[in-house]
Amino acid sequence: MHEDMRTLLNAYMDNELHGTRLVEMKLHLASCEACREELKDLRQVSDLLQAAPSPEFMPAERFVSNLTLNLPRRALRDRPPKPGSLAWWLVPAGLMLAWFFMRTVFTLSGVVTVADATGLLGSADWLSGGQQAIWFEAAMSAFDGQAGGMQSTLAALNDVNILGVNLFEGFLWQAGIVLLYWGWLAAWWLQRGPRPMKVMAGPFHS
């Protein structure tokens, strides 16, 4: 018999097969005499192991008394932050809040800029800080002498603050928050329990 098949028979006996693998195994066993015999032998070994008598050990009370008398002094250490505690979950919540805050600020800023560019806010001189001057001048120089359509497009983009430093700052902020969130996610992944069982592939033949 193939070793993979025998391994799967062990898993079946130990109730470790689930879903499709379990159904496949049941169907296979219904038609394979050799595997049924193998399973019977495996169960016999397991039953024998389970039935093996245990000796009489020291009573638990006495064991505990002896042990607690011998417990050495232990240096108390600060426990690491406990996943599941309020502080632990405040980290992603805080990051989400920071993200929402920054998005709101940048969106409002964009809306105000567009409103100003279209004249909705009247003559609000305090809004035109010339932050896009460097980008705008550079882009205009690059397309100097080309079709006027490109320059007018750049001018329009400049008006709505697309080429402005705000876009770059916004990206930086979001990237930073995303990185911090990933860091937290990685920490959560590392501290979580054992990984789920992978389904083992193997042929269903003897």
Add this chain to the structure above:
Amino acid sequence: MAFDQTAETELRLIQQAQDGDRSAFGELVRRHYTGVVNVVYRLCGDAGLAEDMAQEAFLRAWLNLPSFRPESSLRNWLYRIAVNAALDVLRRKTEEPIENEKKQMVTDQAPGPEAAVIAKEQAAFLQQAMKSLPEAARSVLVLREYGELSYQEIAAVLDIPIGTVMSRLNYARSRLRELLKTQVLQMEYDYA
């Protein structure tokens, strides 16, 4: 509901023990003593040695308890420590004869009904057969059969992939079956 209460009580005991409460640790030991000592006995095959190993395991657990994460399984953590402690002791004692084992074999040869004698002989043989298995396979088999851990738990306790758990278990059971078949043939010959 009862399970939740037990788990909650255990969590409270763990936190108290982590803060240095010896009586809370004693209660935890009382709860897990039988499981731990049984697992190490099946690894070493000697009751006295198993008690020593269990003591060593619980001492190590006490020292490392502050780093234990209470949301994970204490039983599995203790089994991990116990298996490591047992294997350490066994490696040191590889060449030393075990007195209690000899006594056990003498007791097993006491006269009695034939079926009882056969059962005792078989149990003694089984224990010897277990000891003949490689440590890696024996640990997996013991944690499955006597620790009653799932494959996933065994993988976590021994820090090995689940596929390795499955292959070692397959090897251990197959080897034991071969040995038992040989022994049954021998006994049939002896009693013929």
